[in-house]
Amino acid sequence: MSTATKATERRSLHVKAILGPELYARLSTTKVLLVGAGGIGCELLKNIVLTGFGDITLLDLDTIDLSNLNRQFLFKKKDVKQSKALVAAKTASAFNPNVRITPIHANIKEAQFDVAWFRQYDIILNALDNLDARRHVNKMCMAANVPLVESGTAGYLGQVQPILKDRAECFDCVPKPTAKTFPVCTIRSTPSQPIHCIVWAKSYLIPQLFGEDEDGGELDEAEKQGENAQEIATLRKEAQAFKVVRAALRAPSDTAGSNAAKMVFQKIFHSDILNLLSMADMWRSRAPPTPLDFEDVKTGTFVLNKTSSNSNSVGGACTTTGSSSTKDAKINGANGGASGEKTLSGINGMTPAASGSTTNGGLKDQRALSLQDNLELFVSSTNRLASRLRASEDTISFDKDDDDTLDFVTAAANLRSVAYGIAGQSRWEVKEMAGNIIPAIATTNAIIAGLIVLQALHLLRKAYNSLRNVHVQFKPSMPLSAITMCPPNPDCGVCRDAYTEILCEPALATLGDVVDGILGGGHGDGTGKRDVSVYEEKRVLSDPDWDDNNGRTLESLNVTRGKFLSIVDEDGIYGTIQVAVGVLPPNHPIDGSAIIFPVPLPIPPKKAKSPSSLKRPASDDDNVEPSAKRVKTNGSAPTFSPSKKKRLEEDGLILVDDANQQLDDDDVIEID
Ligand SMILES: Nc1ncnc2c1ncn2[C@@H]1O[C@H](COP(=O)(O)OP(=O)(O)OP(=O)(O)O)[C@@H](O)[C@H]1O
Numbered sequence: 001m002s003t004a005t006k007a008t009e010r011r012s013l014h015v016k017a018i019l020g021p022e023l024y025a026r027l028s029t030t031k032v033l034l035v036g037a038g039g040i041g042c043e044l045l046k047n048i049v050l051t052g053f054g055d056i057t058l059l060d061l062d063t064i065d066l067s068n069l070n071r072q073f074l075f076k077k078k079d080v081k082q083s084k085a086l087v088a089a090k091t092a093s094a095f096n097p098n099v100r101i102t103p104i105h106a107n108i109k110e111a112q113f114d115v116a117w118f119r120q121y122d123i124i125l126n127a128l129d130n131l132d133a134r135r136h137v138n139k140m141c142m143a144a145n146v147p148l149v150e151s152g153t154a155g156y157l158g159q160v161q162p163i164l165k166d167r168a169e170c171f172d173c174v175p176k177p178t179a180k181t182f183p184v185c186t187i188r189s190t191p192s193q194p195i196h197c198i199v200w201a202k203s204y205l206i207p208q209l210f211g212e213d214e215d216g217g218e219l220d221e222a223e224k225q226g227e228n229a230q231e232i233a234t235l236r237k238e239a240q241a242f243k244v245v246r247a248a249l250r251a252p253s254d255t256a257g258s259n260a261a262k263m264v265f266q267k268i269f270h271s272d273i274l275n276l277l278s279m280a281d282m283w284r285s286r287a288p289p290t291p292l293d294f295e296d297v298k299t300g301t302f303v304l305n306k307t308s309s310n311s312n313s314v315g316g317a318c319t320t321t322g323s324s325s326t327k328d329a330k331i332n333g334a335n336g337g338a339s340g341e342k343t344l345s346g347i348n349g350m351t352p353a354a355s356g357s358t359t360n361g362g363l364k365d366q367r368a369l370s371l372q373d374n375l376e377l378f379v380s381s382t383n384r385l386a387s388r389l390r391a392s393e394d395t396i397s398f399d400k401d402d403d404d405t406l407d408f409v410t411a412a413a414n415l416r417s418v419a420y421g422i423a424g425q426s427r428w429e430v431k432e433m434a435g436n437i438i439p440a441i442a443t444t445n446a447i448i449a450g451l452i453v454l455q456a457l458h459l460l461r462k463a464y465n466s467l468r469n470v471h472v473q474f475k476p477s478m479p480l481s482a483i484t485m486c487p488p489n490p491d492c493g494v495c496r497d498a499y500t501e502i503l504c505e506p507a508l509a510t511l512g513d514v515v516d517g518i519l520g521g522g523h524g525d526g527t528g529k530r531d532v533s534v535y536e537e538k539r540v541l542s543d544p545d546w547d548d549n550n551g552r553t554l555e556s557l558n559v560t561r562g563k564f565l566s567i568v569d570e571d572g573i574y575g576t577i578q579v580a581v582g583v584l585p586p587n588h589p590i591d592g593s594a595i596i597f598p599v600p601l602p603i604p605p606k607k608a609k610s611p612s613s614l615k616r617p618a619s620d621d622d623n624v625e626p627s628a629k630r631v632k633t634n635g636s637a638p639t640f641s642p643s644k645k646k647r648l649e650e651d652g653l654i655l656v657d658d659a660n661q662q663l664d665d666d667d668v669i670e671i672d
């Protein structure tokens, strides 16, 4: 026996003693899937290897970034840009010579990872950082009936949730916390905090300048609806002005394009602010903004309190009750002493490293930026983005890791902050706020990874009474709270559905054949032919009054491997049947049937509810009813031209027209 093997044996003595010989022996053949090799994933991989799990599949779609190295300790600097799954598997294999780790560099949502693939595992451990992937794995685990341990951390906070179909709540049983919301007016007209300016730059300005062109359709529509004509005229003027600067940003750099950055600046920080000032009602209870002037800022002669003289009231009063902005802010060295009295430093927003200086101390990203710094950054980042548009990119959207967009958002948000007398932010802070980043804490990840293993062991032992939802919380008196599992939410649109699977050739199987086959001919099976609607995600493929797609193949409807058909009972008597689409086995005869149906057919549970409370198949982000009254589709996903509001909402923000408006709690903040 080699020395290494002896050392491993010695080390496993403790684990064996704790787990007992039976469970310990079982672990070596237990097939575990670990999804995510990031902060939690690295800790967890180390834990399960050392616990004695012998057959691990590790899946992650990403490559290693330099910024991962502070906490994802399975990676070294030389590994940057390599696959996380491959490197983590290689590093952790050395911890136990008996472990087999199969790395997969892929997205867990890919079609190849269908229900049959999930079913091969004894347990699945999630170490993900986004809701979409979490929801996907949760649903696949419901379909495959495999236990799952879900987890997440956000700074000092963390959570572990064991999930087992029919026994405990699934990930979607409980609505997630509502996203941070801002009234539209606060973002568009009356910001009072740095975050308002950052959201404006990231979610409004970037799409306006670098996103898809707006067709003005929504204004035509608003006009038809008889909305305030004057306000619509103002918005049209604004849209027209955006068209001009958009064109300049795309024009060759030796023509109008050379001046594009200045044009954008003058439009958004001068003309638009003058327009806003003309709405006198808006500034009755709050300090008005100050228009900025490009040349004055550039030459250092800009004076902050140079207010607008235009005071025509055109209404448009905003219902938001934003606090008035403080106008005694100072511009930090902005004017090179030209006026002396106006200096806007980072004020509250300044990091210690940056305090007192614009040029020295701390990391480059953490220093406070002067007004002139911001102007320079604005011009250079606008020019960089414009040259990308001219070169090849049709549209550019914000990405915290895209330096050009981050620089642009930093500069634009800070310039707007100057206009509104709000504290400026360092690039670092803007990245954190715009990217919704909560700094990851390695210790929290480590605690959570340990708790995941404990819950996984309970699941494998079938010690269901020992399962707990565990929270790591910021309470010194009780840093951990363990909550007894709740039964599934009877209204959950994911785990209360009946899951089944067909194996088929999607190019031959028709929608009608699949649905008829699943419903079956009579009692004791799929409960027979009845009025149903059929969906794929949010697409309606058929309903009792519309069967145009029934003769079409699944392939032509884009319902292929890894996807689900949801069969919803229109009378509200039975629960929804979720039909997972899988592939025919390799030995299936060429002249065999195009569809293999499950035996026995699924029996959807009877619902206690009235037809009026019909629930659509769960989806991740809207509250549309399930019935066939939704957008019908011939197979391709419906396309929208999202309004500005919608786009802002897609950024994770719910925009309300009025600060008092009630919100649905369907939207969620992700924790990572
Ligand atoms: N759909 C997915 N399929 C596979 N892996 C995924 C998927 N979504 C997220 N992941 C992986 O989950 C891991 C989450 O880890 P973590 O929260 O530490 O994120 P990170 O990207 O490493 O760090 P940061 O976001 O702070 O830069 C990441 O490695 C990410 O690539």
Ligand SMILES: [Zn+2]
Pocket (backbone or CB within 6 Å): 169, 170, 171, 172, 173, 174, 488, 489, 492, 493, 494, 495, 496
């Ligand atoms: Zn559920």
